[in-house]
Amino acid sequence: MEENPNPEAQKFFDMLATAQAQLWEGCEYHSELSASLVCLSLKSDYMSEGCFNRMVQIMGDTMPKNNTMVSNFYQAKRSV
Secondary structure: OOOOOOHHHHHHHHHHHHHHOEOOOOOOOOEHHHHHHHHHHHHHHHOOHHHHHHHHHHHHHHOOOOOOOOOOHHHHHHHO
């Protein structure tokens, strides 16, 4: 007999699924989580929050319309 996970566990499983999803259909190299981690690493080494926000905005604008790229520092931190 299988039970559904409790609400907190389900929230965690949902977050994992979202973080591991492709940035857009057909993207084989990065998930939302991996892209966020790479960008956060660059930010910590080289840039301000404003520069980070602009960089991820440009990245998102150059991707297909249905991408899941984070759009700012706050979203990147939340996804990690």
